[in-house]
Amino acid sequence: MTIRGKLKALAFAAALAAGALVAPAARAEPFRVCADPDNLPFSKSEGPERGMYVELAELVGKQLNQPVEYTWYYTQMQRRALRNTILQDACDAVFALPANAEYKVRGLQRSQPFFQVGYAIVAAPTFAFKSLDDLKSQRIGVQYSSTPHLLVNQLEGFKSTTYRSAEEALGALAKGEVDVAFLWGPVAGYENKTRWASRWRVTPVSGHDLSGEVAVAVRSGKDDLAKAIDRALLELKPQIAALADKYGFPREAPINLALAQAPTKLRATALAQVRVPASLVVAVNDTVPAKPAKSKGAGAAKNSAPPEVAPAAPAAPVLSEAAQAGRVQFNDRCSHCHGSDGYSPVRERDVRYLKMRYSDKWQETATVTIKNGRPDAGMPTWKDILKESDLQQIISFLGTVQK
Ligand code: HEC
CATH class of the missing domain: 3.40.190.10 (Periplasmic binding protein-like II)
Structure with missing residues (x-):
């Protein structure tokens, strides 16, 4: 700290100690x-x-x-x-x-x-549960590498499908691909409220490092x-x-899901990051399935009632399949530096200006930059990580956000 800074801090501390508000x-x-x-x-x-x-x-x-x-x-x-x-x-x-x-x-x-804050079960308002066992008959959507993902995969008898983001899992819930989604409560609550007209109930849970x-x-x-x-x-x-x-953060008392016989060991990733970082996904991306993976048992016969027909989702921009897939990739791998959907408050990182910067060479420039990175500027190299098809999907998504 500079001397000036120190003096300021001292003055501030003194003011507080004296109980005097400035x-x-x-x-x-x-x-x-x-x-x-x-x-x-x-x-x-x-x-x-x-x-x-x-x-x-x-x-x-x-x-x-x-x-x-x-x-x-x-x-x-x-x-x-x-x-x-x-x-x-x-x-x-x-x-x-x-x-x-x-x-x-x-x-x-x-x-x-x-x-x-903690994880939450997102489901139709009519769905009631009191324990983890009540989730066994359900197809559960989880986010890759989250605590619920680890939990349901360590325990016998759960049918789960893995998604790369909470948003993707909610999309799957809306389409009836899963019956419940087991997601980070504040994010699920916010999305439910702002994008899905509160169509689901978001019930917070605790136990097993699921909340804190x-x-x-x-x-x-x-x-x-x-x-x-x-x-x-x-x-x-x-x-x-x-x-x-x-902001839609769940505020009810959480339902405690702790089992009598605790599963071996759970990684406490949930609370170390206030959200599950996309960087985790990048680090292990070779093992990330291109399509949401189904865990064993996912194909097992399903006997519960089909998901009820819900009101139409709020209108979203219509993207081609490639652009949609590219958007998912982008928001998983790139958004922590470039902002979600490419909007960044840091101008150099705002990838909506590629066309304005490079006119008709933008795709070429972007492709080269993504492949080779700009290590000096802090842009990582992706050529060993992204498949050519992933890269093309990302470019096609970038095409949809250019100014
Ligand atoms: C660790 C942070 C980080 C990640 C992750 C990252 N980038 Fe970047 N990226 C940067 C920075 C910083 C720059 C700006 C480099 C500069 O100033 O020249 C940049 C530049 C770019 C540019 C060129 C922008 C321009 O106008 O010249 C593109 C395109 C780009 N990134 C795409 C991506 C894509 C696609 C991904 C994901 C696959 C990605 N980036 C992931 C940090 C990142």
Whole structure:
């Protein structure tokens, strides 16, 4: 920290210690927050919806009497994001990290937990369940490499189909390919509310590392700030509930799915990342099936009633099959750097301008860039990862978003 920074911090700490809130007339120090620029329903750097965590940061800033300033940073690699932001004093707080004791980051402390997040069962409102056993008769859609994916594959007797994103799994649920989807609650709740007219019930579950609380992170040693945030969060309880409702985060008490005989060992990926990162999929992409894979047993006779006919889905742009497949690939593998559907607040990364940049050579340029990457600029090499057909699908999707 620079001397100036230190002085500022000291002055700030002194003001808090004295219990004095900075008078509105005085120029208040900003409350500096690090957040992901493109991670709805949690945070978003621009647009009408800012996400639950950004709206909460604003409310906390008001309580602290400080204007909020943001440092935007992609959090797909969460620990790296923390190293490059808050741990280097780029901000005072991160909204939000898992609150559980096993999730430790050296140099950070956390506020009191302020909200419970976890996986949820998404199904027709008429579907009732009390235990994992009740899901055995159902065809279950799960997201690749998520905790539910690992769970249903480690236990006997479940019929599951794997999808590469929550959105894809919900699409399959709408088409009746599966009976229930077992997905990250906030994302499922948000999608259900904003894209699917709340046609499903999203029931949160717990047990088996399926849920946990989140808290605001601040640097170790910033005890006064941590305490001030705790006080603010306590005051803001009703507003937090209202924000959760606004973004469709499930808020009921979760149904505990813990079995008497616990399955061997579950990877605790769920809470280490607030969403399941596409980077995980990239890292192991050779094993990712081009089509959603059916696990053993998926073909077994199915005796429950066919899914009820649901209201039509909200209109989505009509894409060719290749472009649709390319879009799925893009949003799985590329969106954590380029934004979902290619829209990025970082102009160089906004791939909707390829045609404007390279006119009729855009496809050629994009193909070469995707294959060889631009390692110096941070664009990875994909030629060993993507099949030629995948690449063509991605190009055909990119064609649909050019300005
Ligand atoms: C780790 C982050 C990262 C990932 C993942 C990534 N890219 Fe990039 N990409 C970048 C960066 C950074 C640039 C900008 C390079 C520059 O400034 O020249 C870029 C540039 C590009 C460009 C050229 C843009 C232009 O206008 O010149 C294309 C096309 C592109 N990426 C496509 C993709 C596709 C398709 C994927 C997924 C298969 C992908 N990228 C995955 C970081 C990434």
